[in-house]
Amino acid sequence: MSALPADTETSDTQASDSLADQMARLGRDARAAAARLSTTPAAAKNQALAAAADAIRQARPAILAANAADLEDARRAGLSGAMVDRLLLNDARVEAMARGLEEVAALPDPVGDTLAEWTRPNGLRIARVRVPLGVIGIIFESRPNVTADAAGLCLKSGNAAILRPGSESFRSSRAILAAMQAGLAAAGLPAAAVQMVPTADRAAVGILLGMSGVIDVIVPRGGRGLIERVIAESRVPVIRHLDGNxxxxxxxxxxxxxxxxxxxxxxxxxxxxxxxxxxxxxxxxxxxxxxxxxxxxxxxxxxxxxxxxxxxxxxxxxxxxxxxxxxxxxxxxxxxxxxxxxxxxxxxxxxxxxxxxxxxxxxxxxxxxxxxxxxxxxxxxxxxxxxxxTDGGEFGMGAEIGISTDKLHARGPVGAEQLTSYKYVVRGSGQLRP
Known part of the structure; x- marks a missing residue:
């Protein structure tokens, strides 16, 4: 693997508990942002997505320059042609990221959707209502466009996101993240709604996988080695797939x-x-x-x-x-x-x-x-x-955070709707249980 960008490496003088502190701060900020996003109106979320799409287009030169540096390291490290293709950004792929965000904005807002409702003989009115999951950790390799896809889908579904890109796409992902956060700022939403692990140090992945009670679900997107590590080590529920045979x-x-x-x-x-x-x-x-x-x-x-x-x-x-x-x-x-x-x-x-x-x-x-x-x-x-x-965009989801081969919670392309759960809302008029 190529050497990491100098400003992403953990310095020799940085103590291990300092990284833990950074990750804890990410988690606290994400939970606060998730609480706000859970009640943010659809119009504000859509405004942020549209502004992020515009910011990505405006930042295209910076994004492509960052990607060129990532590609240079990848080729020097001998990554396969398929891996380099996954990493590559060009004008068309940057535009596709921006369009994907606009397509997500145009989708119906899943949050607050009533899935079912009924009235009991005692007069209680019960509804099953769609709600965000909370804080979603996304660990991915190679494809920097996942930064925009994942962040956009999390935002649309009212979730905060903590992103951990692979070292090979670190610069590209950081440039895309800056555009996403510009969109959040334009809509008056907290920048902590979309954050990125600030280092490519592999120890950060281990900390992320142990953040039970802070992160509500982990979505790994990458090779078998990454997926197997996440499944083995995570103390947080995982939406995953191992292979695409x-x-x-x-x-x-x-x-x-x-x-x-x-x-x-x-x-x-x-x-x-x-x-x-x-x-x-x-x-x-x-x-x-x-x-x-x-x-x-x-x-x-x-x-x-x-x-x-x-x-x-x-x-x-x-x-x-x-x-x-x-x-x-x-x-x-x-x-x-x-x-x-x-x-x-x-x-x-x-x-x-x-x-x-x-x-x-x-x-x-x-x-x-x-x-x-x-x-x-x-x-x-x-x-x-x-x-x-088999692609979220082709399924009309605007984008996807990944493809799930699990059978619980989400299966197939994971879009905004699949990043929600539900709760029961019960309305009464003074009923007491006998």
């Missing part, structure tokens, strides 16, 4: 042109995103007509194909797959490929090797599609569409 199953009744287009997009549009396809499954009934064109499209597109013996026989460029390939998230231009016996074979393969993230079926057979969509136990299942649609 996503599958595309091409059924015997699939339209060939559609299958070729979907597989190519699902794998190669952006190989470093967690919704990228990592495994190709083809129905044996379609092997004679569908397998060779799809595999050759991938190979010609610069993708390494690691295939079973039947797939390897198609083209000498196919690399023989190992058992580990079926469960690997490559996040690169690599895909595993094998034949299966119909939709039931695809379901069985995904259950054995998949990560319950995103899986797709390509078929014109509605019965096969219905069986796949019902039986595959993943956060997102698709029929005749690319796995790369």
């Amino acid at each position: 996503c599958h595309v199953y091409v059924d015997g009744a699939a339209d060939l042109a559609m299958a070729r287009a979907i597989v190519g997009n699902a794998k190669l549009r952006r190989t470093g995103v967690c919704g990228a396809a990592e495994s190709l499954l083809v129905d044996r009934r379609a092997a004679a007509t569908h397998l060779a064109p799809i595999v050759r499209d991938l190979l010609d597109g610069g993708c390494e194909v690691r295939g079973s013996a039947e797939v390897a026989a198609i083209d000498p460029r196919v690399v023989p797959a190992t058992e580990a390939d079926w469960s690997t998230e490559y996040l690169d231009a690599v895909i595993s490929a094998t034949l299966v016996d119909g939709v039931e074979g695809a379901i069985a393969h995904i259950e054995r090797y998949g990560s319950h993230h995103t899986d797709a079926i390509v078929t014109d057979d509605e019965t096969a599609a219905a069986r796949f969509l019902a039986a595959v136990d993943s956060a997102v299942v698709l029929h005749n569409a690319s796995t790369q649609f």
Whole structure:
């Protein structure tokens, strides 16, 4: 890993309890900000989001300069091409961050929404009402745009955020944070509503994970090593996913042109995103007509194909797959490929090797599609569409804080609505329980 920027390193003279003090202060400020945000009107939150979007556009030169320094260190440290792509910001990606904030502002405010209400025989009126979670800690690697996405979604849902970016994106994230805080100031909201851990010292992560009673939920977004550490050490509830081993199953009744287009997009549009396809499954009934064109499209597109013996026989460029390939998230231009016996074979393969993230079926057979969509136990299942649609923006959420493969609280893209809980509001007229 590259050396940290000099002004982010913890100095030799800084005592360990000083870092603990800094983190405690972040926590106190965040809780105070969360208390205020929980009752902040939607108009004020939307004003802050719009102002933050404008500030990001105005700060584009500073953000890109900070990102250029991060990229220089990343390349010097030998980060993979996929990791560098995740880190990269350009004019289009900066504009996408700003637009994402505006889209979040345009969403309905989830806070205060009445989910259900009823009246008991004794006259008590009971309502289940959506409320913020409180303080959300977000630990992420590589992608600096998470700074804006996460902060914007937390603000919209009435939560305060404490962000801990990876050292590789520290400068970029800090520049984006400054724009977010400018938006808060323009709307008269506390800057502590969105804060960033002031050091890239790994010890700060351990402190953050132990801040039970201060932080209400932790959202890790990064590689398996980060996620496993958070799961093992956190004393705070976690919204997480470990891997994105996503599958595309091409059924015997699939339209060939559609299958070729979907597989190519699902794998190669952006190989470093967690919704990228990592495994190709083809129905044996379609092997004679569908397998060779799809595999050759991938190979010609610069993708390494690691295939079973039947797939390897198609083209000498196919690399023989190992058992580990079926469960690997490559996040690169690599895909595993094998034949299966119909939709039931695809379901069985995904259950054995998949990560319950995103899986797709390509078929014109509605019965096969219905069986796949019902039986595959993943956060997102698709029929005749690319796995790369697993994205909060594509789901109409404006942005996302991550993709959850958990089954409790939130599953799939985590947007503003998923960053809320609920409470029961009971109204009476003097009722006493007998």
